Structures are given as structure tokens and as C-alpha cells.
Amino acid sequence: MTDDWPNHHEELTRKTVQELQKWASRAEAGTITQIMWLSILSVLYDTTSGLIDKEVSDLIADFHRDTINILRKGAAA
Numbered sequence: 173m174t175d176d177w178p179n180h181h182e183e184l185t186r187k188t189v190q191e192l193q194k195w196a197s198r199a200e201a202g203t204i205t206q207i208m209w210l211s212i213l214s215v216l217y218d219t220t221s222g223l224i225d226k227e228v229s230d231l232i233a234d235f236h237r238d239t240i241n242i243l244r245k246g247a248a249a
Contacts, residue, residue: 185224188216192232199239206246210239 178186199209213236221229 180223184220186226188220188228188232189226192216192228192235196235206239206243210236212245213239 195204195209195212198204199206204212213232217229217232217236220232
């Protein structure tokens with residue numbers, strides 16, 4: 173029966189993806205600032221890297237890089 177329960181790795185990955193989706197939608201809607209979004213990405217990556225699926229960590233890192241590029245372009249304008 174317990175085989176149906178997700179292990180810690182699977183559950184942490186699922187919850188991380190859930191939070192990433194929640195905050196990404198808020199960032200896209202403009203209800204949080206790009207600086208706040210960058211901070212959220214940093215915290216998510218720093219606390220979950222090595223504990224969740226590499227693909228999800230890579231996605232967070234990609235969002236982080238893209239957000240930094242957006243902020244740099246805005247600062248240069």
C-alpha cells in the first residue's frame with residue numbers, strides 16, 4: 173500500500189513545481205516585481221538544488237538567467 177505514496181524526492185519536486193508555477197504566473201501578471209521574482213527564484217534554487225529533479229533545477233536556473241537579463245536591459249535603457 174505504501175508503494176503508492178510519493179517518496180521525498182518526488183514530493184519535493186512536485187511542490188517545487190507547484191510553487192514555481194504559482195509565482196511565475198504572478199510575475200507574468202505583474203503582481204510581483206521582477207526583483208521579487210528573482211529573489212523567489214534564488215530561494216527556490218538554493219533550497220532545492222540537488223534534492224529535486226535536475227530538469228526542474230535547470231528550469232529554475234533558466235528563469236533566473238532570463239530575469240537577470242531582463243533587469244539588465246531595463247537598467248541600460
